[in-house]
Amino acid sequence: MGKLNIAIVGCGSISQLNAPGYLDNPQCDVVALCDPVIDRAVAKAEAWGINPKIYSEYSDLLNDDQVDAVELLTPTYMHVDQIIDGLNSGKHVSCQKPICSNLDEVQRIEEVVRRSNRTFRITENFLYYPPIVKAKTLIDSGQIGEPSLVRIRTIRGDASNARIAVQEEAHKWRMDENLNAGGTLYDDGWHKYATAIFWVGEVEKVTSIVSERNDFTNADVHVAGSPVNECPSAAIMKVKNKDCLITIDYASAHELPFKTKYYPVDEFFEIVGEKGIIWVTRCSGESLDLPPLMLFKEGLPTSYYLSSDWIEGFNGAAKSFVEGILLGRQPYMDIGFARHVLDVGLSVYKSSDMESVVYTSL
DSSP states (O other): OOSEEEEEEOOSTTHHHHSHHHHTOTTEEEEEEEOSSHHHHHHHHHHHTOOOEEESOHHHHHTOTTOOEEEEOSOGGGHHHHHHHHHHTTOEEEEESSOOSSHHHHHHHHHHHHHOOSOEEEEOGGGGOHHHHHHHHHHHTTTTOSEEEEEEEEEEOOGGGOSSOOOHHHHHHHTOTTTOSOSHHHHHHHHHHHHHHHHHOOEEEEEEEOOOOOOOTTOOTTSTTOTTTOOSEEEEEEETTSSOEEEEEEEEOTTOOOOBSSOSEEEEEEEEESSEEEEEOOSSBOOSOSOSEEEEETTEEEEEOOOOOTHHHHHHHHHHHHHHHHHTOOOSOOHHHHHHHHHHHHHHHHHHHHTSOEEOOO
C-alpha cells in the first residue's frame, strides 16, 4: 500500500483537532467524511479545502472500497457497533477514546479484533504529546531512577474561556446516564490514566472519592458539582509489582479564566523518582510561565523547550495510525491497553461508590 485513504466519521467539535494530522500527512488522503448532518460534513470539507465523498450513513461508507481506514469521532455509546462493523468490513479502525462503556463491550470488540487482520487502536493524543513523550524517554533511560509517585492534577476553569466550541448535541448525550458511563473522571480522566500507565505501568488497585454524580437530569456540564463535572475528586492507585503510586485529582475554579488555545482546563504532571523529579507543566492549558518540561536532578534544574502546543499530540496520533498501517506495526493504544484504561476508570467510580479499595481485573 503506497498511500492510505482515510475517512473521518463524525464532523463535530473534536474533528477540529483530530483531522489536521491527517490532512497535512503526505502518506494519506482524506477521501470521505461521514456525519448524520450532511451540512456539517460539507462545511468541514470546505473549511479543510478538500473534496471528499460525503456520507450520512456509516454503513454506506463501509461499502466504499476506496476507503482503507476510518477515524471514528463519534459518541462513545456508538463505538462498539461502529468498531465491529468497521473491522468486519475490512477497514482499519481508529476510534476516539473512551473505547466504550463497560468491560463486556470491550470483550465483544476484542473478539473481533483478534480475528481481524486489520489495524485497530484507540486514539489517545496524550501519548503523543511531545513533553509527555520526552518524560517517558527520561524515565526509561533512568534519569530519575525508579519512580515512586506520579501526580497528575487537573483544574477546570471558566467555561466561557473555551476556544473550542462544543456543540449542544455533544452535551446532550453526555448528560444521559443511559448513554454515558460517567463524567469528567471517565472522559477526561481516560487521558490521565493512560498517561500514568504509559509512564510507570499497569494499575493493580484503586481507592477514590468522586463527587456525587447521581442526578443527570437537567445538569450543566460546566457547573461545579454537576454529575458530569465531578469536581472535586481524587484517586490513589497502586502500580502492579512496583513500589509506586499514582495520584490523580480534579478540582474546579469555575470563575477563573485559564490561558488556553483549546479547553478551559489546566494540568500539571509530576513524576518523582529516587534520583530526580520530572515536571510536565502544561497540556491543553498554558497557565504556568515555565518550560513545558523540567528535570530536577543532582540539585540542578534542566529545562526542555520542546513543542508544547496541545494539537501536536493529535498530529502525532494521526501520524502513528497511518504509519502503523503502512509499515505493519501496532500503534498506541491497542485493545489490551484500552481495556486496562477503561478498567481503571470504572474502578475509580466503583471504589468511591463502595468506599473501599478496588482491584482491577489484571
